[in-house]
Amino acid sequence: MKKTLILLSLILSACMAKMPANMQTVNGVNADQYLGTWYEIARLDHSFERDLEQVTATYSLRNDGGIKVINRGYDIKTQSWKSAEGKAYFTEPANADGTYKGQLKVSFFGPFYGAYHIIALDKPQYNYAMVTSGQAYLWILSRTPQLTYPIKQELMAQAKALGFATEKLIFVKQANQVEYEAGRHVVH
Structure with missing residues (x-):
């Protein structure tokens, strides 16, 4: 039990680590517009999402003004759906607008x-976002199950410039995903 608590403390410390100086969060996030379902396009590997495909994060408003978080994914090893429910709060008061x-x-x-830091956001449409909680964690999210190749490349270039190990990104399989293989689009 003691080892578990120590491990938990280390994991939480890593998650709450300060962001590097060269990394800035997006300002001017419209909370209502950020709500809804986001598809996980890519992520750096970590134990709590290992073996998951078709991963989504759904955000909705809580009665206390916070955000309800439901993360869901299909575990390819157990052939079952996994989900986790959480809550989130902005860490600073709202801007004047x-x-x-x-x-x-x-x-x-x-x-x-x-920590949950939005470091890239497609404004004003909110079609994609890039989120981190420090150098070891990175997620590329989209409102649709896939992103166009140029947008993926742009976000990966931004992540690499910020020091993320983009060569270790895991691209998440989504249902009915269209992939570009051998010069043609293929639906899986």
């Missing part, structure tokens, strides 16, 4: 919170 700085704290268990 009602928007926020893209820094949130998120919790999936008890009083323990991890």
